[in-house]
Amino acid sequence: MKRALAILAVVATAVVLLGDSAGAAVAVPARYQLRGHLPELGERPTMRVFVTQAEYDTYRNSLGEANVFPPATGLFMSFDKDILALYTRGNDTGGRCIGTQIVAGFSGDTLAATASWQAGTCGAPSTAHYPFILMALSRSAADGSAWLPSAKSVCLSVESQDTNACASLSGTAPTPSATASPAPTTSTSAVPSATVAPTPTRSLTPTLTASPTASSTPTATAAPASATASRSPVAAASPPAGAADNGTNFLLYAMLIAIGFLVLLSLFLSRGGRRR
Numbered sequence: 001m002k003r004a005l006a007i008l009a010v011v012a013t014a015v016v017l018l019g020d021s022a023g024a025a026v027a028v029p030a031r032y033q034l035r036g037h038l039p040e041l042g043e044r045p046t047m048r049v050f051v052t053q054a055e056y057d058t059y060r061n062s063l064g065e066a067n068v069f070p071p072a073t074g075l076f077m078s079f080d081k082d083i084l085a086l087y088t089r090g091n092d093t094g095g096r097c098i099g100t101q102i103v104a105g106f107s108g109d110t111l112a113a114t115a116s117w118q119a120g121t122c123g124a125p126s127t128a129h130y131p132f133i134l135m136a137l138s139r140s141a142a143d144g145s146a147w148l149p150s151a152k153s154v155c156l157s158v159e160s161q162d163t164n165a166c167a168s169l170s171g172t173a174p175t176p177s178a179t180a181s182p183a184p185t186t187s188t189s190a191v192p193s194a195t196v197a198p199t200p201t202r203s204l205t206p207t208l209t210a211s212p213t214a215s216s217t218p219t220a221t222a223a224p225a226s227a228t229a230s231r232s233p234v235a236a237a238s239p240p241a242g243a244a245d246n247g248t249n250f251l252l253y254a255m256l257i258a259i260g261f262l263v264l265l266s267l268f269l270s271r272g273g274r275r276r
Contacts (some may be wrong), residue, residue, distance in 0.1 A: 025105030027142040030113055032100045032135045033075050033084070037121060037128035039066050043091045045165035049154050050084040059086075069134065077136035083148065085113075086134050087156045089163060094129035097122035098158055102135055106147040110166075111137065113156040 050056040053072045060069050077084065089098070096117045104113035113135070121128050137154070141147050148169075157164035 025107035025112070026145065026147065028104040028106050028111060028147060029138040029140075029142065030102040030104040030135055031076070032102060032133055033077065034069065034134040035098055035100065035122050036068070036132065037097070037124035038068065038088060038130050038132045040130055041088055041090075045090050045163050046088045047154060047156060047165040047167040048086040049167040049169060050086070051079075051148075051169075053079050056084055075136070081140075082136040082138055084134060085137055085154055085156070085167070086132065087115075087165060088130065088132040089158065090130065092129045092131055094121075094127070096120065097124075097131045098133040102133075102156075104137060106141055106151065109150060109152040111147065111151055111154045113137075113154070115156065115158050117159055 048059065050059065056069075056072055060067050060071070063069075072079070075084075087098070096119055099116045099118040102113055102115050104111060106112075115133065122131070139146060139148050151169050153166045153168050155164060155166040
């Protein structure tokens, strides 16, 4: 009985330890790219995640003249290895900015990151009170595992819970496949229709241009024109039809007479040879 109780105690302890280790967050490398203060973009904290460069470029372009973010080529990251996350505090007390030391960990389906405050405005005017930080999160955790496919949200807070903001990742994965599959089909279907269209127009063009000229000119003049046009190549290559018929008749008669004379001459000579 004591052995059974001891075994149950050991098993229970192992289950607790395994549960704690499974629930522990896996560290994810994070490094800041840009920080400072933005123009007023809202009073509450917000988080935006850019999984592809196209998403990041779209957001930059949407800011218009208020765009303060560099292009992706000017950042110390690459989208094949990292993703971008933009955190904005909203209306803050002022006189402080978000520090560059970011600690991030992935647990369950959420990546949670924390940062600290730093005195000053990070180069912004002293009256600025809308701090932000743009950071790169590695697609691979510290243990080499890929956390992004199983993640549903990315969150960040600065020292206190009232600064916490999260971004959903549920709609980011289908975006590339949805945009990639229709694009080839629409382009390929449009190309054949564009190439087929010119062929009927080209075949119809001569008939349309020929019909008004034929209708504008009298039918009597149009017929000789077509006849002369068809005769001109033949007339250039051979003599007129009448002269050719007369010439061939005289030659035929002469040849028949000559043949007849040769036949008679051969008969006469053959008879003379027999008499001798």
